[in-house]
Amino acid sequence: xxxxxxxxxxxxxxxxxxxxxxxxxxxxxxxxxxxxxxxxxxxxxxxxxxxxxxxxxxxxxxxxxxxxxxxxxxxxxxxxxxxxxxxxxxxxxxxxxxxxxxxxxxxxxxxxxxxxxxxxxxxxxxxxxxxxxxxxxxxxxxxxxxxxxxxxxxxxxxxxxxxxxxxxxxxxxxxxxxxxxxxxxxxxxxxxxxxxxxxxxxxxxxxxxxxxxxxxxxxxxxxxxxxxxxxxxxxxxxxxxxxxxxxxxxxxxxxxxxxxxxxxxxxxxxxxxxxxxxxxxxxxxxxxxx
Numbered sequence: 012x013x014x015x016x017x018x019x020x021x022x023x024x025x026x027x028x029x030x031x032x033x034x035x036x037x038x039x040x041x042x043x044x045x046x047x048x049x050x051x052x053x054x055x056x057x058x059x060x061x062x063x064x065x066x067x068x069x070x071x072x073x074x075x076x077x078x079x080x081x082x083x084x085x086x087x088x089x090x091x092x093x094x095x096x097x098x099x100x101x102x103x104x105x106x107x108x109x110x111x112x113x114x115x116x117x118x119x120x121x122x123x124x125x126x127x128x129x130x131x132x133x134x135x136x137x138x139x140x141x142x143x144x145x146x147x148x149x150x151x152x153x154x155x156x157x158x159x160x161x162x163x164x165x166x167x168x169x170x171x172x173x174x175x176x177x178x179x180x181x182x183x184x185x186x187x188x189x190x191x192x193x194x195x196x197x198x199x200x201x202x203x204x205x206x207x208x209x210x211x212x213x214x215x216x217x218x219x220x221x222x223x224x225x226x227x228x229x230x231x232x233x234x235x236x237x238x239x240x241x242x243x244x245x246x247x248x249x250x251x252x253x254x255x256x257x258x259x260x261x262x263x264x265x266x267x268x269x270x271x272x273x274x275x276x277x278x279x280x281x282x283x284x285x286x287x288x289x290x291x292x293x294x295x296x297x298x299x300x301x
Contacts (some may be wrong), residue, residue: 042044143265
């Protein structure tokens with residue numbers, strides 16, 4: 012099964028020199044692979060430490076998400092966002108949304124990854140509609156490598172028999188299979204085909220045949236690689252949008268309501284009036300590719 016991943020997370024400004032080079036052979040001791048694995052395990056600080064120790068150009072951002080009954084307690088290491096009040100996943104001790112960007116072995120090629128780790132709030136509104144993750148780039152400076160797409164998402168359910176974990180999806184009562192994450196068709200989106208969108212289903216229920224259960228935790232990641240095509244400043248941006256609606260009345264598709272500027276300086280998702288959302292973002296300057 013295709014691997015999956017979820018947020019408004021980060022806008023990343025790149026200013027690098029377009030060069031070419033041959034990728035160095037990877038090994039199990041490769042710091043990039045170690046960092047990638049740690050990031051996918053939600054260990055962002057360890058991943059960043061490995062990249063720093065190896066002297067690999069990189070940037071990262073990590074945020075915690077809001078507390079439903081005290082939005083002023085929302086914390087970010089990179090920016091300050093206005094936060095709405097309630098949502099389906101809120102727990103400041105465990106909830107994290109992160110982004111990591113680093114240069115690969117090939118000059119001018121960057122690995123971009125986003126990850127999240129969300130725990131359900133006990134006081135919840137309806138979790139629908141689906142959440143959205145958008146990865147976008149300046150199409151005049153970068154080209155997306157479709158072979159690099161990788162994503163995965165896992166749900167944990169607290170059942171009477173214990174914790175039940177499903178990765179990517181599970182079979183509902185009655186035999187229907189539900190995916191936890193879908194990538195946009197194409198998969199490029201936007202007026203300039205400079206982004207990829209993901210629909211994240213945070214409301215897939217598990218059942219004992221008598222009672223139904225919401226996921227208590229959801230975590231995942233998505234990553235791509237983009238290759239520089241021209242010199243000069245350029246943007247890379249990721250956005251995670253967590254949505255919910257009272258009584259699950261909103262069924263809109265966030266991918267169809269996403270707009271991306273030509274240089275990827277902005278990514279916007281239009282939320283209908285019957286739904287609410289929160290999101291994250293940060294702006295960074297990427298080191299020269301020298």
